[in-house]
Amino acid sequence: MMxxxxxxxxxxxxxxxxxxxxxxxxRMKYALEVSRLGARLYGGSDRVAWCGVLAPxxxxxxxxxxxCYVEFVGASLAASGMxxxxxxxxxxxxxxxDTCAYHRAVVGAAGKGLMPTPDFLIAxxxxxxxxxxxxxxxARHFKKELFVLxxxxxxxxxxxxxxxxxxxxxxxFVAKQTGQSVDWGAIGKAVTLSNQTSEFLTEIYDLAASxxxxxxxxxxxxxxxxxxxxxxxxxxxxTAKVFRDELRARVESGEGGxxxxxxxxxxxxNRIQFKNPLEKILEQEHKAVVVVDxxxxxxxxxVDPDDPLPGxxxxxxxxxxxxxxDARCDHLKKLVRKYKVDGVxxxxxxxxxxxxxxxGLFADTLRNMDIPVLNLEVDxxxxxxxxxxxxxxxxxxxxEMLAERARPA
Amino acid sequence: MTPxxxxxxxxxxxxxxxxxxxxxxxxxxxxxxxxxxxxxxxxWMHDNVCPHVKRVLDRTLGGDLPENLxxxxxxNSCDAMRRLAxxxxxxxxxxxxxCIDLPIRSDERSVDFYxxxxxxxxxxxxxxxxxxxxxxxxxxxxxxxxxxxxxxxRLRGYLAxxxxxxxAARLQDLYNRCATRPVEASIDELEKIVADESSRAKGVPVxxxxxxxxxxxxxxxxxxxxxxxVVEDLCTGSRLFKPLMENDDDSDVFKVxxxxxxxxxxxxxxxxxxxxxxxxxxxxxxxxxxxxGVIGHTVKFCDPYIAxxxxxxxxxxxxxxxxxxxEGDCTLRSIGQHRTRIEAFLEMIG
Ligand code: SF4
Ligand code: SF4
Numbered sequence: 001m002m003x004x005x006x007x008x009x010x011x012x013x014x015x016x017x018x019x020x021x022x023x024x025x026x027r028m029k030y031a032l033e034v035s036r037l038g039a040r041l042y043g044g045s046d047r048v049a050w051c052g053v054l055a056p057x058x059x060x061x062x063x064x065x066x067x068c069y070v071e072f073v074g075a076s077l078a079a080s081g082m083x084x085x086x087x088x089x090x091x092x093x094x095x096x097x098d099t100c101a102y103h104r105a106v107v108g109a110a111g112k113g114l115m116p117t118p119d120f121l122i123a124x125x126x127x128x129x130x131x132x133x134x135x136x137x138x139a140r141h142f143k144k145e146l147f148v149l150x151x152x153x154x155x156x157x158x159x160x161x162x163x164x165x166x167x168x169x170x171x172x173f174v175a176k177q178t179g180q181s182v183d184w185g186a187i188g189k190a191v192t193l194s195n196q197t198s199e200f201l202t203e204i205y206d207l208a209a210s211x212x213x214x215x216x217x218x219x220x221x222x223x224x225x226x227x228x229x230x231x232x233x234x235x236x237x238x239t240a241k242v243f244r245d246e247l248r249a250r251v252e253s254g255e256g257g258x259x260x261x262x263x264x265x266x267x268x269x270n271r272i273q274f275k276n277p278l279e280k281i282l283e284q285e286h287k288a289v290v291v292v293d294x295x296x297x298x299x300x301x302x303v304d305p306d307d308p309l310p311g312x313x314x315x316x317x318x319x320x321x322x323x324x325x326d327a328r329c330d331h332l333k334k335l336v337r338k339y340k341v342d343g344v345x346x347x348x349x350x351x352x353x354x355x356x357x358x359x360g361l362f363a364d365t366l367r368n369m370d371i372p373v374l375n376l377e378v379d380x381x382x383x384x385x386x387x388x389x390x391x392x393x394x395x396x397x398x399x400e401m402l403a404e405r406a407r408p409a
Numbered sequence: 410m411t412p413x414x415x416x417x418x419x420x421x422x423x424x425x426x427x428x429x430x431x432x433x434x435x436x437x438x439x440x441x442x443x444x445x446x447x448x449x450x451x452x453w454m455h456d457n458v459c460p461h462v463k464r465v466l467d468r469t470l471g472g473d474l475p476e477n478l479x480x481x482x483x484x485n486s487c488d489a490m491r492r493l494a495x496x497x498x499x500x501x502x503x504x505x506x507x508c509i510d511l512p513i514r515s516d517e518r519s520v521d522f523y524x525x526x527x528x529x530x531x532x533x534x535x536x537x538x539x540x541x542x543x544x545x546x547x548x549x550x551x552x553x554x555x556x557x558x559x560x561x562x563r564l565r566g567y568l569a570x571x572x573x574x575x576x577a578a579r580l581q582d583l584y585n586r587c588a589t590r591p592v593e594a595s596i597d598e599l600e601k602i603v604a605d606e607s608s609r610a611k612g613v614p615v616x617x618x619x620x621x622x623x624x625x626x627x628x629x630x631x632x633x634x635x636x637x638x639v640v641e642d643l644c645t646g647s648r649l650f651k652p653l654m655e656n657d658d659d660s661d662v663f664k665v666x667x668x669x670x671x672x673x674x675x676x677x678x679x680x681x682x683x684x685x686x687x688x689x690x691x692x693x694x695x696x697x698x699x700x701x702g703v704i705g706h707t708v709k710f711c712d713p714y715i716a717x718x719x720x721x722x723x724x725x726x727x728x729x730x731x732x733x734x735x736e737g738d739c740t741l742r743s744i745g746q747h748r749t750r751i752e753a754f755l756e757m758i759g
Contacts, residue, residue, distance in 0.1 A: 094719035098457060098710055123680070125513050129487040132513060132680060133716035140685035140720060148680055150519065152510040153485060162522050169518070324508070325495035348455060353712060356455030357462075357492030361499055364453075 052124030058232025
């Protein structure tokens with residue numbers, strides 16, 4: 001089912017690009033590469049690793065393993081409209097509807113035999129506890145080896161050493177699981193590609209901050225959290241370059257992502273993954289654009305290709321999700337200023353303790369900056385509880401309120 | 410609230426190295442999710458965050474903590490705990506809160522890391538007390554807690570044999586009191602408790618495991634339904650007073666303490682070396698205790714436990730061990746709502 005889904009997207013986009021190469025948008029190229037990863041995961045001929053969100057995908061790509069955080073599968077199930085039966089299946093197995101539906105959808109899919117059996121699994125303690133327990137459940141289900149990366153809170157020298165040591169163990173683990181020897185040259189090459197990709201990402205994010213912003217709400221949706229999946233590859237580098245070129249051209253010509261941009265929004269954490277009209281409503285009815293997602297940011301320094309693991313460790317520790325909430329709030333403050341946002345949308349994804357557990361802390365931070373926040377209270381994966389009418393009304397009221405306020409200097 | 414004799418350091422998780430608190434001259438004080446503080450945590454956290462953490466935050470915001478609390482140690486054991494530390498610092502910027510990292514596993518690298526966290530905690534405690542405890546202070550505090558752990562081990566033996574007067578409710582009451590006062594007072598009380606061989610408690614023997622259930626009356630409720638809790642494995646119960654490992658002259662006390670805390674019977678937030686081993690451990694302990702059934706209890710929205718319960722249930726079904734899962738919000742009322750289910754379960758296995 002998912003194989004057909006990803007194959008269908010890949011085939012469709014390739015066809016469109018072939019027929020009309022001039023109009024191949026960056027988003028199309030990005031969707032193509034991400035879907036190609038999906039097709040590899042489900043294709044049956046690649047080695048597969050199911051991972052946690054912060055796993056070092058560039059290092060894994062150097063082993064030729066198709067690796068992916070499982071939440072991506074949850075999101076893809078939602079995007080394809082197939083999450084409902086998976087969620088029901090997991091609930092039928094006794095999984096509580098109070099848990100994060102990214103995980104529940106995956107657990108349901110695994111139970112129905114719709115997740116490929118991985119060669120191994122790598123969990124990461126960041127961003128969430130539920131991610132680790134889900135990986136343990138999957139390892140038990142698939143009867144495969146699980147490696148766990150513990151990512152501490154602070155980005156200190158001793159924590160970098162600790163995480164570097166774990167990454168060394170992980171590299172050994174992957175070598176053992178794949179039956180390969182460690183090719184440090186290939187790892188160095190992969191991190192060089194991710195360094196180069198990061199340079200483009202930095203430019204992309206800077207360009208997106210222009211006024212008017214060259215992006216539409218959907219252009220960079222979840223970009224910062226999905227791009228790492230293909231990092232360490234030429235495809236990621238090419239995709240980032242295409243985006244940079246397109247946004248640069250739009251900025252140079254003064255073209256905004258939408259006409260007559262009036263409101264600029266920051267989106268906390270992840271977007272709603274199933275089809276929904278909210279972004280369209282924001283843009284068409286309120287001239288409001290999501291100019292930045294919380295994770296659309298390069299928070300790390302380039303990684304030394306000759307000694308990659310300490311740099312990879314620092315990169316992981318630099319995630320705004322890893323540390324204290326104050327660090328994450330400082331990150332939000334920087335984004336608010338850089339992107340000159342008028343308001344912030346927090347989906348408050350049901351079941352996400354680390355995210356919703358910080359709801360009041362985000363609101364407090366932003367209140368002190370005089371930036372209004374809209375707490376949506378949605379489940380970003382489970383469309384069954386989506387209250388479209390109510391959300392439309394709330395979004396309308398929020399945008400009206402923002403429009404009445406003076407735009408921040 | 411009656412002030413404690415000396416200064417106290419609050420804590421909220423059974424992975425807390427209470428020996429270090431004691432070594433630094435403080436009395437460890439477990440901030441249990443009890444009392445009737447007004448719900449104020451909701452202004453910081455969403456409704457779907459675990460009630461354990463929210464009730465602790467309510468107590469803080471409502472001023473329901475000992476006046477002599479000099480600081481609070483929070484363990485980064487799960488997202489909810491991490492957010493508790495964040496919210497506490499924000500809601501009361503003048504408070505001293507430390508949040509130490511807890512590894513996910515218990516291998517050598519994890520033990521070394523946690524030992525480092527314990528050293529940092531010791532320095533933090535020393536900065537508050539003005540006197541950083543040395544290794545010998547830590548060793549002697551560990552020795553005192555080891556005595557306490559042995560007493561609790563003896564009482565758990567009485568409980569399993571049905572010869573502890575007051576049963577599981579009394580044991581829970583003792584856990585609560587020993588978690589909130591100086592260790593010497595606890596040892597004094599526990600060493601006087603003897604078995605009552607004159608009569609054996611009746612009821613269907615059950616094994617109880619889960620996270621947070623501090624109300625002693627919850628145990629009475631189980632017993633009033635016809636259960637006899639023979640062994641409990643709860644965060645607010647036996648897991649807090651685990652036996653510590655041997656500490657000889659050459660060993661690094663912080664490593665010994667770290668290993669003691671990370672190994673043995675753990676909380677569901679710690680990942681087993683073999684995925685899914687928790688279920689096997691529960692079954693083995695239940696069988697060893699002669700339990701006729703297993704009751705799993707979790708507070709709502711606790712990811713580590715609710716994620717594991719379906720696997721445990723399946724495992725118990727395959728092993729033909731009757732299993733009842735309960736979900737609550739740390740209040741007696743929430744357990745009470747399950748009375749009929751508990752009675753039906755006991756009737757079925759009795
Ligand atoms: S939404 Fe929250 S709980 Fe779900 S995967 Fe993301 S961080 Fe984890
Ligand atoms: S009950 Fe569960 S979620 Fe709550 S603090 Fe304990 S481990 Fe964390």
